[in-house]
Amino acid sequence: MTNLRTLDLNLLVVLRQLLEDRHVSRAGEQLGMSQPAVSRALQRLRAMFDDPLLVRTPRGFELSARAEALLPELSQWLDEAERLVSRPVFDPATSTQVVRFYGPEPEVGWFLPPLFERMRRLAPGMVLEVNSEPRDHFEPLERGDVHFVVTPFEPSASTAQLHSLRLAPLSLALVMSKDxxxxxxPLTLDRIAAASHGLVSLTGRGGGMVERDLIEQGQLSPGERLNQPLRLSSFASIPAFCERSDIVFRLPHRFAEELARGRNLVVRETPPQTTKEVTYAHLYWHERFHKDPMCRWIREQLKAGQV
Structure with missing residues (x-):
């Protein structure tokens, strides 16, 4: 059996050209090789296959029986090898691929509808699959379950295999009952720290961003806990809880306005000093999809569709 590690693929390229042209000089012209170089390659090929391959006749070279049988298989094999190493082609107009996102509801509702609008116009056969169930945001990326995560949170572990793109800044607001x-x-830090807060806990761990920010501002001492009598795993029921209690939620402003529309709720801007710095949403993806042409196209469309 031939050891593939010793196989020179360049010889097979020369062989296909020789068998198609049945002429050493003409094959050399097509390959950009000299006639002596092609002749040497033919000698090596004859030794490799233990067959003359090209047989000289009064009419010129003819294919041996082995070469006749070999040519179609060789051409198919080399074509497949070329496809294997060539850059994959992505045509959004004909693609039926599924692109998978994970992210919390506010960011999903903000960034992905404009993306989906562009997909429906430019890639009507593609499917956008979105998962917002509470979990660690970055586990789906690590496992390869999703192509992208859109989130305001940062990974706590190593980011060596993650790429990110900063999206729009997130203006935060408080949503609460009008009562x-x-x-x-006045919406002071003292009043915010003394209020009863609700938390949408996506991971089931920690006290949330409000508690963290108040500790950083010195309003709470390290280890002191914010009054958080309500923890939810979804954003959908926030309006009902706020209307019937003294609970306050801090949310992205645009999302808070959507939740409050038509309800007995009010949305108030958070004081600038309640956050240490501007919060941004980020798009994350894993190294395994960094070069994928479909994923590159999705990133371009998401940037183009930002509002």
Whole structure:
């Protein structure tokens, strides 16, 4: 059996040209090789296959029986090898691929509808699959379950295999009942720290961004806990809880406005000092999809569709 590690693929390219042209000089012209170089390659091929391959006759070279049988298989094999190493082609107009996203509801509702609008116009056969169930945001990326994560959070572990793109800044606001004491009067850090807060816990761990920011501002001491009598695993029921209690949620402003529309709720801007720095949403993807042409196209469309 031939050892493939010793096989020179260049010889097979020369062989196909020789068998198609049945002429050493003409094959050399097609390959950009000299006639002596092609003749040497033919000698090596004859030794490799233990067959004359090209047989000289009064009419010129003719294919041996082995070469006749070999040519179609050789051409198919080399064509497949070329496809194997060539850059994959992505045509959005004909693609039926599924692109999978994970992210919390506010960011999904903000960034992905414009992307989907562009997909429906430019890639009507593609499918956008979105998962917002509570979990560690970056586990699906590590496992390869999704192509992208859109989130305001940062990975806590190593990011060596993750790529990211910063999206729009997230303006934060408080949403509460119109009857909540915080709905009226100055919105100070003292009043925010003393309020009853709700938390949408996506991971089931930690006290949330409000508690972290108040600790950083010195409003809470390290180890002190914010009053958080309500923890949810979904954003959908926030309006109902806020309307019937003194609970306050801090959410992206645009999402808070959508939740409050038509409800007995009010949305108030958070004081600038409640956050240490501007919060941005980010798009994350794993190294395994970094060069994938479909994923590159999706990133371009998401950037183009930002509003």
């Amino acid at each position: 909540n004491p915080l709905a009226q009067g």
